[in-house]
Amino acid sequence: MARNFINLDVNPCKMCMPMGAAIAFKGIEKSILMMHGSQGCSTYMRRHMATHYNEPVDIASSSLTEQGTVYGGENNLKKGLRNTIQLYQPKVIGVVTTCLAETIGEDIDRLINEFVAEEEIAKDITFIPVATPGYGGTEYEGYYLSLRKMVERLAEEGSNDKVNIIAGNLTPAEIRRIKEILESFSISYNLLPDISKTLDAPYSKDYQKLPDGGTTIEEIKSMGGAKATIELGALLDEKISAGQFLEDEFRIPLYRVALPIGLANVDKFINALSKVTGAKPDPKLTEARGRMLDAMVDSHKYNAQGRAAIFGQPELVYSIATLCLENGLVPALLATGAKTSKLEELLKKDFGLAVEDTVIIDDTDFDTIRDYVNKLDVNILIGHSDGKFITERDGIPLVRVGFPIHDRVGGQRKVTIGYDGSVNFLDEITNTLLDRKYSSYREDMYDKHFTG
């Protein structure tokens, strides 16, 4: 069963849709997000992001009150937008709904059209409305849906030599790594979104509330004329795929690849790049690949002792599962808080996953995950910080990856993608297994074999 209880979620392994939107919009140049709903939602998500990225994250709220809830939130939203513009002078405002706004039936598209018509200050600002009811999905869907809405609203017909890269929910450092790889192919690209600087800004003596960096409006516009799209996301539904929209609307060939973690997935990403550019990968990449192979051989026996539980958002779980499969580490449990049926399908198809070795559950919670972890003799957990709940109770070590990581520093700088990133990540996993082994094997052997 996917969850221990039918009507109860016990210890959530997911967040809500607007959270994904908040991360996606941080990757747009000089943008700020307005959450149409009550004050609390934005504050929660700001706190969640602040502890992970260690960056100030300002998110506006229309701060709906009782009155706005009964008579409609129009005044709150419009006033909120005016105030936000005054305080932040943004180029872009993402306007997303929360549970409350959706439940009272707010039509943000109409409200924004009105606002733009009414207000002089709205003239030079690009508004991107996205309906993200918290109950409609998780941060995973919220993230991709926001990207799709940006493209739907802005991409223009045209013809240029660029390649669109739709990034999954990666860390700022990983986005930087993606850029390095793109640059090694000497291609010009539109990278959406680009949180590399905005959520990991260098120290500067002049603090900027809306930091430099991020995808520009012009870049999003030109996505409609690009020669190809590579979308990092193998499991997402077509309806929330920006790449799918670009293909349907502008006939831009779409290459959908998984997050480039693990040999096969990095290969796929690099091959896609080779294909669309017609260029061979840089020798440096080939070398890094060779080094990865070498490293995999070096640690294969240690990895053979691992039984992992991998949890979090589907794309990450999928790619980490493949990394484990390639290295002889049994992915005993794959768990996502979001709904997905593709995980099993793809792993079977592409990696020959033997179903009897692996339990796959979606739309689940940590209470259920914990039960399986114990039942399946898992000896390593791989996922975000909330897994510490299991570590605390059952003593199984956790390798932190994904979002949120709020009880350790550096979550925003972690790199698990690319050949070198995958190797480093694999090393961390292997070392965690070794750590466990070395800390107890003397005693274990003594207990087992010493007869006096």
Added chain:
Amino acid sequence: MSRSAELGTLEERKDSILRNSKQEKKDLKCDQNSVAGAVSQRACVYSGARVVLNPITDAYHLVHGPIGCASYTWDLRGSLTSGAEVFRNSFSTDLREKDIVFGGEKKLTAAIDEIVEAYDPKVVFVYSTCVVGVIGDDLAAVCKAAEQKYNIRVIPVQAPGFAGNKSTGYKAAGNAILELMDTNVTPLKKKGINILGDYNLAGELWILQGYLNRVGIEVNAKFTGDSSCEEIMRAPQAELNIVQCAGSMTLLAKKMEKRYGIPFVKISFVGIDDTIASLRKIAQLLGEQKIIDNVEELIKEEQAKVKEELEFYRQRLEGYSAAIYVGGGFKAISLIKQFNSLGINPVMVGTQNGKKEEYARIRDLTDEGTIILDDANPTELEKFMKERGADILVGGVKERPLAYKLGVAFCDHNHGRKHPLTGFVGAVNFAKELDSTLNSPVWKIIAKESGGE
């Protein structure tokens, strides 16, 4: 004079910002809804209720609503427990689209059934969130039916996020606690005291309880740090309520006074001066000479223990300027005093939910020119920290990255703390933490990079 309509602040926020002036007595506008689009640092009604009730160690906290609200508040407070661990779990009905359309009552009923069947609880708190307030689920009726069916307490906590602010949530939590206390009011014996408003962050309640035990005061019940449901049910028997976090618990204390005739006193164990004053006040109110003497003894002993260390830090801290941005006014007042005792000057003081009297007191305690703010936003915090040259910000974790980006040191005085900051030991920990951040070598490097010093 309150010149606040300067660049970077909104017209509508003008009256919630004050430049302290001893001549002109103008009240600060407070206790209002947040201004839309101002980027308030406040949370919501539900969170107010949840933070107060959550530390009750053996209660089941069921959030009736979509998953986000539950997810962001799971194990949200670092409250320690000496007993049950139940409260560290998150239970939610995880409402979906179809529940929003057809109503969530059935699901809630079924969720309670599942909790009862699996865990055999004595007390379940059921929180309503934003959407539940709109789709019209009758929380009270569902809870009541469950109480009758199972003969346990299932207490509704009415906390739709939009229906007020955090203080409204405190009130909702207070009402839920009253409900719990009314479960079986036994004959009142009037013995011992209740501690209200300490959430046992990093064991702070244990420190306080330790002091009280040492001087011969019996603690009857704790609200809500390291407490149990049963303990709260016997709270009406106490002879005195002491209120530590005034913002969240004063209203409840007033109601208990009316209902059970228990007088209350606001105390604070933040900082040495307030700790001493509070211990004396409690002893005085209880009136027993033995206790009064014991308190003096304890003060002497404890002070002797920390004196040298505090003096060491005071010397390292003297002359710095501090900005304070915390949840409630009562804590801000204690912090001002504590900073003063360390030779640090508070130049900006703000709170999320301060009360009028508290702001008046803050004005009395701070210097001419100190900026006082209610429900501030990052823009204002930035502006005034810069303008007033704050060296350190005391606040919650949301404000930390802002402080660091501005090259300002930071101390977490919110739920996130992992070492106690109250009582005599807490005062030392506080000074130590200030020292660790204010005197870190990184600031020298940063200053050099920025072309200063």
